[in-house]
Amino acid sequence: MTPSFRLPTAAGTPYLFLLPGLVILGALLSVPLYKVVEYSLYDNVIVERNPTFVGLDNYRDILGDPGYWSAGFNTIVFTVGSVIGHMIVGIGLALLVNADIHPRARTFFRSMLVLPWIFTAVVVALNWQLLLNPFGLLNYVLDWLGLITEPLDWLGNPDLAMWSLLVISTWRGYPFIMVSFLSGLQTVPKELYEAAEIDGAGFWHKFWHVTLPQLKPVIFGVALLDLIWTFQLFPLVWLTTGGGPGRATEVLSTLTFRLAFVDFEFARAATVAVSILIISAAFTVLYLRNEARRL
Amino acid sequence: MSRIEISNLVKMYGSHKALHGIDISIQPGEFCVLVGPSGCGKSTTLRMVAGLETISGGEIAIGDRVVNGLRPKERGIAMVFQNYALYPAKTVRGNMAFSLKLSKMPKAEIDRRVNEVAEILELTPLLDRKPAALSGGQRQRVAMGRAIVRDPEVFLFDEPLSNLDAKLRGQMRAEIKRLHQRLENTIIYVTHDQVEAMTLADRIVIMRDGRIEQQGTPDAVFHDPDTVFVAGFMGSPPMNLVDCMVTPGGLRLGGTELACTLPEGLRAGDRVTFGIRPDDIRPAADLPGGVPVTLPVDLIEQLGTEKLVHFRAGPHELIGKTGGRVDLAEGTEQRLAFDMAHAFFFDAETGQRIR
Amino acid sequence: MSRIEISNLVKMYGSHKALHGIDISIQPGEFCVLVGPSGCGKSTTLRMVAGLETISGGEIAIGDRVVNGLRPKERGIAMVFQNYALYPAKTVRGNMAFSLKLSKMPKAEIDRRVNEVAEILELTPLLDRKPAALSGGQRQRVAMGRAIVRDPEVFLFDEPLSNLDAKLRGQMRAEIKRLHQRLENTIIYVTHDQVEAMTLADRIVIMRDGRIEQQGTPDAVFHDPDTVFVAGFMGSPPMNLVDCMVTPGGLRLGGTELACTLPEGLRAGDRVTFGIRPDDIRPAADLPGGVPVTLPVDLIEQLGTEKLVHFRAGPHELIGKTGGRVDLAEGTEQRLAFDMAHAFFFDAETGQRIR
Amino acid sequence: AEIEWLQWFAAENTGGFYEELVADFEAQHPDITVKLVTQPFGKVRESIVTDNAIGVGSDVLGLNMPWTTEFLEIGILEPLDDYLARDDNSFETDQLVEAPLGKIDGKTWMVPLNAFPFVMHVNMGLVEQAGFDAPPSSWDALAEQAAAISALGDGTSGLGMPFSSQPPSNGPILTFLPLLYANGGRIMDGTTPDFDNPKVVETLEFLQQLEQSGALAPGAASRTGGVDLEEFIAGRTGFLISPGVHSSSITSRNPELDYTLVRVPSNGAEAYRVHGWEIGISADSDNKEAAWTFVDYLLSPEVNARVAKASNALPGNLAALDTVRADADATLVKQMDILSGDTPVEEMRQSPKAAASWSLMTEELQSMLRGDQTPAEAASAVQARWMDLIQ
Amino acid sequence: MVDEERQRRWRQAAIYAALALVTFVMVFPVLWMISVSLKPTTETFSLPPRLLPDDLHWGGYAKVLTDPKFRTFLLNSYLVGLAVTGLSLVIGTLAAFGFSRYRFFGDRVAKLFVITTQMVPTITLLIPYFGVIVFLGLYDTLWGLVLTYLTFSLPYAIIMMNGYLDTIPKDFDEAATIDGCTPLGVLVRVLLPVALPGIISTAVYTFLLAWNEFLFALALTRSMDMRTVPVGISMMVGEFGLKWDEMMAFSVIGSLPVLILFMLVQRFVVSGLAAGGVKG
């Protein structure tokens, strides 16, 4: 294993490999990306045919708005909570489902466990509303078990709504991690587990000292993407709680949407979007740093 | 220091039978070496002792416990893998310290042990590198170190020296031997290098196609092989083995008549496999008591202090030895002597020794 | 059949200089073996010839072309990797046929070649297995086969035999030698086994710490080493090398006085490194012309036809040889003879040979 | 010419009715083809805005009154006064339901396709079970009966308040405004918000009283309009305030229900909230003539009657009323009867930032029902935030 | 022998039990969807909740299976999903290979750009992006959707495939290079078979992304012929109520082929694909 090996670089080769991808992304996304930044510097875009340039005014407004900060805080809670939830459940299930059992059973369990992933957000949101509403199944079961006396309004109680949302988001998002991690698991050399087993490592040690280090590139990639996506996850939150009750589950993406399509404040929406971009960029730089260290 | 008892061990890979019922009984503190050609099942046996392969049949006992169902870590063993299996994300130190850390040894003691073993294995300057930045031999040494550092009851080695250079291999060989003398752990050692096997073993087990061909002390195995396979396998260069016809006065070898006394029961006209080690084929001058023959020289391999000389005897090739400084030319005829006191005869069909 | 010219080759890994300017000139059809201890830069050199590592400095020419900038496939080479690098998703047959397929060889011809090489390497029954279902040695042989099947101008071998068992290793060694005699391809062969080096090489290049220590024919390197390093490296068991004091009549070795004639220029009181091969330390009876010494036996290693005997000489250990059937006991004193005609002397500081 | 008609009606009515309608139109006007662009209701408002921003807006737009002011600001709508003034129209302008025609900025922007008055649906079974023999017509009766029904237990409740924040988050205009209008109150003064007036506070207090007496279904803050309806259909709420058009879903989906509908209980005033499906023309349309031809077609009494019947609604062109009534089902007839003398009200169309305003009403009402603020505080909070919004 | 066997059995049983339990919990909401799809809408909210109604109600399924519109939605979703999957795998893997196997000028910037494209909330991109698609003449075509989803899935494919390729030792590249492979050959002939598990999980992700996307599917199409499953489903959320049975039935029916597809491909995610290639 000589990590220094690089395919001999006939100067242009790597660029040729990147070309199709970068062209598509560049052609389709650079204009919109630029536009969003531009919108954030104008007043009343889209609503006005000829908006006026206002510089950083929108940013000042947004930063002075407590609604923005509370949405920011909720976003962090939601993102971090979801990603942790995805990781724990996803990795845990990947390990479980990677166990040495009958191949048919394995196929069955694996397939069943990706189910949360294959339904569109509208359905997921509505179904969970059914399950969580005061007359819904969850309350019924909890009541039957004697755990509650009054039905709980899982999505309507400001103290519970974020937790409920995290449960839904975890349920919805773990299969992605599970599948990615499961694939990664297949690339870990068996000998390493054997060596660790001889060294006296139990399940956790093997996981911690062999699996995780070996899958670091995969985990980092997945975690970064998951973080970025969850950070701007929109449909699930919007359709499930709409940011409420009150603004208890309002996150930056729903705030953006609210500004854009409820309030028709597209310039401010773009401003919030740019702020999301900046925060995500910070994650990314962290990721690239880490990757650089690995190389 | 535990006894190891392997009885009727069977391994199936799907429908392919890799081991056909192996019996080995290893005394406490004994150094047992498994040798055999590639694919004969050495690693498989070792891995079953380690608990890395399921046991398809038979029983393995370490100490007084049948370990069939036990996990590797419950068996009190350490193992060096044929292909290293170093943890790529840990430094050399981390690799070596890992098992000690898992056993909750105090940090100072871990450091002491790791440093000591690193010193023995000449790994000290590499302690903070990761395996990817090591050469092949360096990695192999780290793998060795990782096992040695644990100081277990039973050591399992799977060709630990195969990637070391000759000098280091010699050193490490002696080192392992001393280690064994000092610690007296029971050792099972897999190698395909019969020099290692001879020098290290208290007991050599020679395997072939998933069966044990012969086991015994190095001396017994080398000087008193039971089968033509063992005879051919032990010794480098290998014993010359030639199918011959028995004549009234000895053997016919290619076109040459070889006068000698044969074991009883062999009659003129019988076909036997005649075996003689290269060391016992020498220039006639070096071996006054030998049976003289003259053969043409086919190829010469210079080993330094010795030369291997390939002779042509009819359709057969025979290898003899001369001193490294003896002058010989390929293509010339050479007067040789065979030391028939050390010749072997095997049934041409079954390969069993005829004494 | 191409000349290979390596001039002033330098390799940097980051700031670590792995090669310090190597010059090797290999004639067309020459069999060049790189030997040296683990980590000395053998693989690195080979990989630079193959085009797998960038060249930090200097030049490599194959045939008449400087290949510094060329892709591996444009260099007309085949290579056997130290760590196999078999394609895990392909069968053995697929692995071997791959390069031929890439070169658009007709299917029938591919099959013929693969089958032929598989036969030589005893891989025929394994042709349809995947690498994961092979033993270590079997994998190594597949890696060999993959290169041989291509029949290129230049062969690069990185320790191709290190995982084969002794018998197969001997066979393969002879096979490679014959192959070379038949095809006359230029070969660069990396090994740490000096027996392989001695038997195979037309030219041996001995490396150490990224530098060439000595190069020449096997005979020259073995019998006429330039440095103490080469002397110690070539030969197995290695030459005994002991730091001594020159006395008026010879040398003081441990407590013993060794009467002998020394090269001119050495004066009483000088410190030299005295070298003598184990073959030249024999029981006094075997070596009538030698310088007699009596030393205690420390350890005996049974090699079969020979025994290595470790003697203690004050703080030093000396290794000698006896026949395999000679009786000796550890702990006893033994009368020995040193064959001083084959002794070597080196500057104790620089390690340079004193003639 | 080809014109596009962006609407959600065809998604509500999956029987292919609108496709037929268009085909009939095309048969009468061979020079015009109409492309139905059907979006889910929840997305139409956004679609109109985004399409317009990119310049791919449809020619004829299905509209909802509350969007009017918002769309005017963006300049999406074409004023219809000139078209309405033509004398070759197939309808009389003064026969149209009045609410959507009211001028904003001095112009008329949309015409009604049909109208849905708000009523109160009643589960007579529960009412009787709770010991009453007639549905409530006053607030007091409503409060009493609702509380009694909730007290029946078994998951039944008197009245649902769908104050969930889930989009469209418009619970207040579905339930609170009808009650407010029945109390004689308003939330706008012209085009200016006027939420903190005493009538509003009084209505909020009524809600609070309902909540405190347990008359309301639990979980108002997570109750969507959809759930509210479903719970009623399932027979677990006594009363449902919603458009009368729901009666057809109710009777068809749960024929077992002992069902009737009544005027929203009044606290003195005889006014009801009206809602409808409106039609407008896009200001950017290249085929305004053809578009109007199509609108004209839709408003003609015969066609309009067909449309109304298909949705079980009142026609936008009142000239079609009799035709509709002729073979309307009982519930529709009942709607016509009970509302005939009352005043229809629709305020949201004058409201700037209507969608944003009702979602902040939702938030403040949630907070009030949780007990975090008094009705008066809620009213002034809404007023303050609303004013803030339209700055 | 007996002991070992017994212990193994116990361990297996424990794993199965754990799997069954966890799977039940995780799949329960889906079971509930199926349950809702099989109930008349009046029972959707009935108390006490029941997993299966007395009489199975197939009305939702009947409706969905007979209406040709739904077939169009399904077909569109699969077409778009498969096209996006194919294209992102090809284009994404190429780029990932470039990132994984080469150091070159601008590699970090390129990677940053790739990731950046994922960081702006899609809702705000909607309007300007819409403009681009209209400009390209792809409005109201399936190709417009394919390209759009490609811009979402490509960065993912690139980053994930880069991660998977990074776990494959470079030794294979070396051997293949010597055997005469071009860099592209190395990728296609040697690395891809080893990276198969990664490819499959990337494919699954990409497909599901396209399969589930709603906002753009709605904005970038307007004919019924171009609509996808999520749009179709959201049409069932009407102004005056919701067709629970049809909606859930359609979700379930639409998802079945996806499930089967997943079952088929996941078999390739088998252990030890990369085993045995190199030592150490």
Ligand SMILES: Nc1ncnc2c1ncn2[C@@H]1O[C@H](COP(=O)(O)OP(=O)(O)OP(=O)(O)O)[C@@H](O)[C@H]1O
């Ligand atoms: N990728 C790398 N990064 C840093 N150092 C390296 C790298 N590869 C090799 N080295 C160092 O370069 C030196 C030469 O390594 P090389 O692999 O050529 O040794 P070698 O002679 O082949 O040894 P062996 O016989 O053990 O295979 C060693 O010190 C090694 O640690």
Ligand SMILES: Nc1ncnc2c1ncn2[C@@H]1O[C@H](COP(=O)(O)OP(=O)(O)OP(=O)(O)O)[C@@H](O)[C@H]1O
């Ligand atoms: N996972 C496996 N599946 C199928 N066959 C296997 C597997 N592992 C090993 N074998 C086969 O079992 C036999 C014994 O293999 P083993 O690894 O024990 O050989 P070995 O004696 O260690 O050889 P070497 O010296 O080459 O390492 C071989 O024929 C090998 O091909």
Ligand SMILES: [Mg+2]
């Ligand atoms: Mg082995």
Ligand SMILES: [Mg+2]
């Ligand atoms: Mg090497």
